[in-house]
Amino acid sequence: MTIEALLPLILFALVSTITPGAATTIATASGAHFGFRRSIPIIAGCAVGLGSVACAAAAGLGGLLMALPALQIVMKTLGSLYLIWLALRISRSGPPRLGGDMAKPAGFIAGIWMLWYNPKGWAMTIAAAASFATLASDSATLAIVFGLTFCLVAAFSLSIWCAAGQLLGRLLKTPLQWRALNFFLACLLVISIIPMWRG
Template identity: 75%
Template sequence: MTIEPLLPLVLFALVSTITPGGATTLATASGAHFGFRRSIPVMGGFAFGLGSMAGAAAAGLGGVLMALPILQIAMKTLGSLYLIWLAIRIGRSGQPHEAAQMVRPTGFLAGVWMLWHNPKGWAMTMGAAASFAALADSPARLAFLLGVTFCLIAAFSLAVWCALGQMLGHLLKTAWQWRALNISLACLLVISIVPMWYE
């Protein structure tokens, strides 16, 4: 397969993953507090979570999950509570050397867990599976194609946000600057929950 037919899929994945949301906010916060290298596990978890979600949606699991309203509500509730907990941790933390509530960065499994509990992500990946089904001649190949594409593009997008967070972290010198950043990121994270519940 040549690259030209894949360009719309790549663009769709790029726009979907680089726009601000819960994962990008957490990548920025992690970059600011822990630096790029220590943030790689959570970024990897987010990227793998989205890639595996896209693959599962293409294979048909997304349709099953979205057909069960009670499961959607449970996913929204768990995902929202987890994001609120993370927002509280970020908002209460201080400068990196005194961030008692954020002694270590969020890990790989937590990143995967967060992505898989996001019904908005399932809806987006199901939309991608429907829109780009013609790119593959079987559900398995489509699952592989979407999974790899979303994983790689998400990794790139999150790396951009994390690097911006690290650069911002180097610019902040005083406790009040860190407090303002932490509260702003915490608020953005809480705001990112709203689309999850919007029908």
């Protein structure tokens, strides 16, 4: 398998992961509050989470998920509740190192958990599996290629958002500015739930 053959999949993954959503909002908030280095665990968790979802979708688990509407509703509900909880944490936090609910960054497991309960991640990877199924001759190879591609591309995309958040965090000087940013990011996180329930 050549890099030229993988380019369409890489481009699909890049467009899918760099557009605003729940994971990008969390990466931005973490970068603003804790800096890039301390945000690496949540970035890595989200990247590995998406990679594992892509791997499972390419291996056929996505088809099972699509065939069970009740399971989809459970996942949407759990994912929505988790994102609302994160939005509340962000909205109630103050400037870095001044206390609040965001006293420490979210970790690796939180990133994985968030992606496994995110219907957008499943829909995106199932669509990719359907579109790029001919990249490999067997489902195991396809699953590995998908998992690695989405994991690495997501890590890149989320790193950009996290670095942007860190830069934004350096520009904010007053508690009022931090409250405004936290409220804005919390609202974005809640808004990112809406597409989960469409379609």
